[in-house]
Amino acid sequence: MITNNIQTEIGEIISVNGNILTVQLSDNVKSNMPVIDGIVYRIGQIGSFIKVPLGYSNLYGIVNQIGAAAIPDNIKELIADDYSKICNNQWLNMVLVGEQVGRKFERGVYQSPTTGDKVHLVTIKDLEVIYGGYNENNSIEIGNISVSVSLTAKINIDKLVSRHCAFLGSTGSGKSNAVGVVLNAIANKGFKSARILVIDPHGEYNSTLKDKSYVYKIRADSSNQEKELHIPYWALPFNELIGIFTGNLTEQNKEYIREAVVAKKLESIEKNGINMEKELVSADSPIPFSIKELWFELDDFERRTFKEMRKIETVTEKITEGDAKKLVSNEYPPASAGGGSPFLNHQAKGILSFLDSMRLKLKDSTYKFLFEPGDYTPDLESYVKQDLSNLLYEWLGGDKTVTILDLSGIPSHIMTSISGTVLKIIYDTLFWGQELKIGGKKQPIFIVLEEAHNYLKAGEKSVSSKTVQAIAKEGRKYGVGLALVTQRPSELDETVLSQCGTIIALRMNNSKDRSYVSAAIQDELQSMMSLLPSLRTGEGIISGEAVKIPSRIQFHKLSNAPKSSDPEVSTEWMKETNATLEDYKNLLSLWRNQKLKEN
Numbered sequence: 001m002i003t004n005n006i007q008t009e010i011g012e013i014i015s016v017n018g019n020i021l022t023v024q025l026s027d028n029v030k031s032n033m034p035v036i037d038g039i040v041y042r043i044g045q046i047g048s049f050i051k052v053p054l055g056y057s058n059l060y061g062i063v064n065q066i067g068a069a070a071i072p073d074n075i076k077e078l079i080a081d082d083y084s085k086i087c088n089n090q091w092l093n094m095v096l097v098g099e100q101v102g103r104k105f106e107r108g109v110y111q112s113p114t115t116g117d118k119v120h121l122v123t124i125k126d127l128e129v130i131y132g133g134y135n136e137n138n139s140i141e142i143g144n145i146s147v148s149v150s151l152t153a154k155i156n157i158d159k160l161v162s163r164h165c166a167f168l169g170s171t172g173s174g175k176s177n178a179v180g181v182v183l184n185a186i187a188n189k190g191f192k193s194a195r196i197l198v199i200d201p202h203g204e205y206n207s208t209l210k211d212k213s214y215v216y217k218i219r220a221d222s223s224n225q226e227k228e229l230h231i232p233y234w235a236l237p238f239n240e241l242i243g244i245f246t247g248n249l250t251e252q253n254k255e256y257i258r259e260a261v262v263a264k265k266l267e268s269i270e271k272n273g274i275n276m277e278k279e280l281v282s283a284d285s286p287i288p289f290s291i292k293e294l295w296f297e298l299d300d301f302e303r304r305t306f307k308e309m310r311k312i313e314t315v316t317e318k319i320t321e322g323d324a325k326k327l328v329s330n331e332y333p334p335a336s337a338g339g340g341s342p343f344l345n346h347q348a349k350g351i352l353s354f355l356d357s358m359r360l361k362l363k364d365s366t367y368k369f370l371f372e373p374g375d376y377t378p379d380l381e382s383y384v385k386q387d388l389s390n391l392l393y394e395w396l397g398g399d400k401t402v403t404i405l406d407l408s409g410i411p412s413h414i415m416t417s418i419s420g421t422v423l424k425i426i427y428d429t430l431f432w433g434q435e436l437k438i439g440g441k442k443q444p445i446f447i448v449l450e451e452a453h454n455y456l457k458a459g460e461k462s463v464s465s466k467t468v469q470a471i472a473k474e475g476r477k478y479g480v481g482l483a484l485v486t487q488r489p490s491e492l493d494e495t496v497l498s499q500c501g502t503i504i505a506l507r508m509n510n511s512k513d514r515s516y517v518s519a520a521i522q523d524e525l526q527s528m529m530s531l532l533p534s535l536r537t538g539e540g541i542i543s544g545e546a547v548k549i550p551s552r553i554q555f556h557k558l559s560n561a562p563k564s565s566d567p568e569v570s571t572e573w574m575k576e577t578n579a580t581l582e583d584y585k586n587l588l589s590l591w592r593n594q595k596l597k598e599n
Contacts, residue, residue: 007036008120015072022072023119025090047528049122050094052113057101061094105130140185143555153553160546161446161481168489169506174538178555180208187212187401195445196402203408213402218369218409230373238283240417247354264289268382288378296324299355305332305342316342327359420464440479452484453491472499489516502544507535
């Protein structure tokens with residue numbers, strides 16, 4: 001043992017400033033790459049470990065600065081006139097991160113070293129202590145420690161999920177693969193009632209977790225075991241629903257439509273036998289109602305003309321009978337230009353242009369998942385075959401660990417509203433059901449937000465931003481864990497990012513993004529972020545509560561790793577299309593009728 005200590009000793013502590021130690025390397029260290037027991041070690045690498053033995057315990061620190069920059073200021077002043085005094089010496093700074101007593105390693109230190117204490121290399125046996133000791137029941141293996149392929153990298157599931165986490169990295173850094181590795185490891189763990197919900201804007205994970213997940217997407221391919229994605233419009237908050245339609249509304253007109261929606265929902269609770277106090281019904285309540293019937297009644301009122309001035313009971317007879325189901329308006333005799341009968345409806349709100357845009361959206365096939373959501377579509381009497389409970393059971397109550405909501409077919413301009421609404425539905429469900437066996441406390445859920453920057457912009461007051469902020473701040477109390485996945489952390493809301501207890505940072509080239517990551521981790525370890533641009537694909541630095549110590553790891557590579565949804569240009573250009581004029585005629589027909597070709 002004494003021989004090993006001599007072999008591993010590399011210098012001594014010159015200065016102690018809180019948890020930052022300044023070390024002067026010994027002149028006896030003949031090489032920066034000593035060989036001990038047949039293994040080559042590197043001295044002074046940024047992010048590498050160094051050990052300070054103190055009796056029965058060992059303190060461990062991470063190197064965060066080397067060379068002349070690590071020399072304490074008071075020593076710099078002493079040698080300012082004669083730099084040759086330190087020409088043969090090397091210096092480094094280290095940040096204390098943990099302590100080992102016996103074979104047990106714990107984050108944080110209970111004692112402090114003093115000047116003159118010896119500093120040692122960390123060997124493979126030491127690393128086994130540092131990275132070992134995880135409880136098999138609540139940890140998963142996700143890769144190996146970069147400095148030693150033989151050391152497996154593990155993370156604590158409890159803290160990863162309940163304290164929230166973020167996967168950050170540039171495009172092509174292996175970010176989606178890292179997320180897939182973590183989800184795959186959880187799914188393979190053998191948990192009986194684990195729940196993971198992935199909000200996936202590009203459909204990247206459909207094949208990654210194929211045997212362990214249910215995939216819901218627009219225009220689902222049933223032969224590929226996909227299910228149709230339905231998001232009932234009547235579950236959207238009123239402002240999000242109205243915001244889908246173009247056209248400006250005054251506050252008065254918006255309130256007029258809000259009251260009409262409330263009236264429809266009040267009728268619905270009786271027709272559908274919904275157990276709810278009428279006084280609690282609002283335009284935001286997730287109660288089914290017929291939006292076609294709402295449109296038809298609003299449109300009809302705007303178009304009416306009257307036989308007598310200002311007498312609403314004298315409505316003129318219709319020229320053509322409309323059809324609410326087909327979104328065809330009632331047609332009345334036009335008002336007389338000379339001021340005689342038929343008379344204009346002076347109580348009309350002037351919202352016909354808005355209603356016309358509403359009709360266009362209701363007829364647009366790209367919105368079918370929203371306005372014609374299968375058995376969740378109310379008939380004209382507002383009756384539905386299946387209520388929201390059926391939808392929640394599909395998403396959260398399945399026998400597979402992972403549910404993937406593939407939003408790739410959703411129009412981009414309503415992505416924020418839809419993703420936010422989905423999150424709000426899930427969060428409200430788990431909040432109000434927190435004491436039930438399917439609530440978040442009894443059966444926690446892990447929500448993964450891929451491409452989070454797309455619908456969680458800093459400074460926005462959208463429903464998605466508000467909901468994610470609520471989950472980040474309060475979700476842990478109700479069993480809702482959050483994982484943000486993005487290549488642009490600088491665009492995320494800082495409040496949400498700061499709530500992530502674990503940061504998994506992969507290669508990141510943008511300096512602005514790196515600064516946001518640095519701000520989210522321990523101050524003394526921010527120098528490790530300078531390594532981000534040089535990380536290999538699939539390699540990341542994990543810092544936070546899910547790991548015992550900040551770690552540089554190489555993630556496992558999934559055989560069916562997530563792939564970009566972008567078309568492969570070279571492959572597609574090699575194919576012959578044999579396009580004809582008829583193909584372009586079909587295209588024009590689809591465009592004019594606002595329809596997409598069915599699978």
